[in-house]
Amino acid sequence: TFVSKMSIYRNAVWFVKGLQEYTKSGYETAAKHFAPEDLDVNLSGRSFVITGANSGIGKATAQEIANRGGTVHMVCRNKDRAEAAKDEIVEWSKNQNVYVHIVDMSSVKQVWEFAQNFSQNNAVHVLINNAGCMVSQRELTEEGLEKNFATNTLGTYILTTALIPSLKKAKDPRVVTVSSGGMLTQKLNTDDLQFEKGTFDGTMAYAQNKRQQVILTERWASQNKEIHFSSMHPGWADTPAVQLSMPSFYAKMQSRLRTEAMGADTTVWLAVSPAAVNQPSGLFFQDRKAVATHLPLASSRSSPQEEEKLLAVLEDLALKFKP
Ligand SMILES: *[C@@H]1O[C@H](CO)[C@@H](O)[C@H](O)[C@H]1NC(C)=O
Numbered sequence: 001t002f003v004s005k006m007s008i009y010r011n012a013v014w015f016v017k018g019l020q021e022y023t024k025s026g027y028e029t030a031a032k033h034f035a036p037e038d039l040d041v042n043l044s045g046r047s048f049v050i051t052g053a054n055s056g057i058g059k060a061t062a063q064e065i066a067n068r069g070g071t072v073h074m075v076c077r078n079k080d081r082a083e084a085a086k087d088e089i090v091e092w093s094k095n096q097n098v099y100v101h102i103v104d105m106s107s108v109k110q111v112w113e114f115a116q117n118f119s120q121n122n123a124v125h126v127l128i129n130n131a132g133c134m135v136s137q138r139e140l141t142e143e144g145l146e147k148n149f150a151t152n153t154l155g156t157y158i159l160t161t162a163l164i165p166s167l168k169k170a171k172d173p174r175v176v177t178v179s180s181g182g183m184l185t186q187k188l189n190t191d192d193l194q195f196e197k198g199t200f201d202g203t204m205a206y207a208q209n210k211r212q213q214v215i216l217t218e219r220w221a222s223q224n225k226e227i228h229f230s231s232m233h234p235g236w237a238d239t240p241a242v243q244l245s246m247p248s249f250y251a252k253m254q255s256r257l258r259t260e261a262m263g264a265d266t267t268v269w270l271a272v273s274p275a276a277v278n279q280p281s282g283l284f285f286q287d288r289k290a291v292a293t294h295l296p297l298a299s300s301r302s303s304p305q306e307e308e309k310l311l312a313v314l315e316d317l318a319l320k321f322k323p
């Protein structure tokens, strides 16, 4: 069928592109054009909310921000791992303004409670939607939602939507969403947002969620001119999440993977550099540059109607489980 041929085409083109650009050597090539002074900023007095901040790219991002004097709010699921990561970040940065908030991003109820309570008690200048989930078997949350979708798409949607009023009150507010180049293999499919049809494929579900995050970023940008929105691809990085959820990819690619700091570089740049906000809001970035959100000839564009349907479904689910 057209759909399955297109899927093979997209995956093949994407993988070849990835070998060139998403690896460590891809990063090193791109980094020759980075302006080092872009990250030479004092973040004292600015407040950053980072989800999934206790490991991998999230932790590397939190560390870079703490190093520059920013106040870091780590939003994490596991208390022990979060506290251990926090202690390390404080020790390296000598910055005491690092706080842990325990939230399971797959729980609509918990995300709402956190967002409402947080915005009553704290300022937020920058939200970094980094937490991600790639379960390989179809699993439901306590609220009966498919877990990848609940974490990656709905959790991101609720947290961002709930923090927008606070962000609008801040100076130079930004929202950075850590998506993935894997989204290039997917076209938005609003007919099966929770993967109820056919054989479940965790990698595909994740990539579909990452496509949704890119679309949400475009939508938020057009609706909230005061805030700078961006999504990004970290490249293929050597993180515990990649090792755990894609073991065969990890084994094959390990020597070519980026470090966590390389994976975090563009997120940090988007979150802190004055140069980033000179770029239009709503774009998708790779190695500090806005890049295309579709592969050539890949038929992955969605219609405005489909995108509005995504937003309508998310709004319904967000309200349905609001405490
Ligand atoms: C950053 O700014 C704060 C407040 O203006 C100041 O106290 C601090 O010394 C600055 N840090 C550096 C490394 O310049």
Ligand SMILES: *[C@@H]1O[C@H](CO)[C@@H](O)[C@H](O)[C@H]1NC(C)=O
Residues within 6 Å of the ligand: 113, 114, 117, 118, 121
């Ligand atoms: C609400 O915020 C306060 C202050 O930040 C905190 O002490 C409290 O534990 C929070 N409550 C919940 C339910 O998160």
